[in-house]
Amino acid sequence: MPEGVMSRRERLRAETIREIKAIALRLLAEGGPDAIALRAIAREMGMTAGAVYGYFATRDDLISALISDVYTALVDRVEAARDAIPVDDPGGRIVAWGEAVRGWAVEHPAEFRLVYGDPVPGYRPPPGGPAAEAELRACTGLVGLAAAVWPHRRGRAAEAHFEWADFGPELTGHIRAEFPALPPAGLAFALRMWGRMHGLVALEVYGHLLPQTADPAKLFRAEMDELIDDLGL
The missing domain is CATH 1.10.10 (Arc Repressor Mutant, subunit A)
Structure with a gap:
């Protein structure tokens, strides 16, 4: 054969x-x-x-395989959306990433909850987690977006006092190796940027936005536009 x-x-x-x-x-x-x-x-x-x-x-083996597949599918989608935008448009790449996260989550709410929300009763993940490679790709991609716009963030008072000790050692080691010019405040900004994307998506997936707004997509896009405006891009 x-x-x-x-x-x-x-x-x-x-x-x-x-x-x-x-x-x-x-x-x-x-x-x-x-x-x-x-x-x-x-x-x-x-x-x-x-x-x-x-x-x-075991059931745990199946759930681990599902989480790995689901997380990998999400990362494939957001990376493709980001890479469809030219590198010289860092703001557009951030918006594309965020919009892809939301689009995938709305289309796959159960899968989103499996990865980011509902704990599976009795489930014991394998050492290192069920989707370590996808998680690393997502982290690296998101911090890479932050690193590309970091020059626009320098000097912000709210970010002046972060130190590497404020973050987990494994995350710190990876980020310092991948983005040696990025200071601790840059990683803080990446995590805050993730929070702005993830927060509205989670509210929508869990049904908390629709009673309040007829157009969650419009609300999310406004949040992304404001994020880019804050960067001065």
Whole structure:
């Protein structure tokens, strides 16, 4: 068999894994994290519970795989949106990233809650977390956006007193290696920028905005426009 070509058994296994994950996500959307159960998935697929355990040894393994897939899909989308805007338009790249986060979350509210909100009862994540690579990409991408506009932020009084000790050592080590010219205040700005994006999205996904506004998208865009205005871009 040529290198890189999957055998029939491998293709069938991959297809079964995709089906298991798809059913698990539907159960999540319909009933929340508690609804994800290997036995329930087995019934829908006409399989025995033992057969499903041949693909995912535990429910935790399945949930970890779902979180990794979901987070990776989100990061793929925001990176693509950012990269569609020229590098010499840093403000436009920030807006594109934020709009992509919101668009994905509104289209996939259950998945957003799985990653950023509702804890899964009894779930124990693997060492390092279930989506370490995607999380690192998201962090690096967001801080990269902040680093690109940081020259416009220098001298702000509210950001003058941050130190590297104000942040986790693992995050600090990564950011200082990736962006050596960025000071601690720059990382603080990146986290605050994330908060401005994430806050309104979370309110919308959890149903807290619609009673207050008929157009959450307009509200979000106004927040992004104000963020860019604050940068003087």
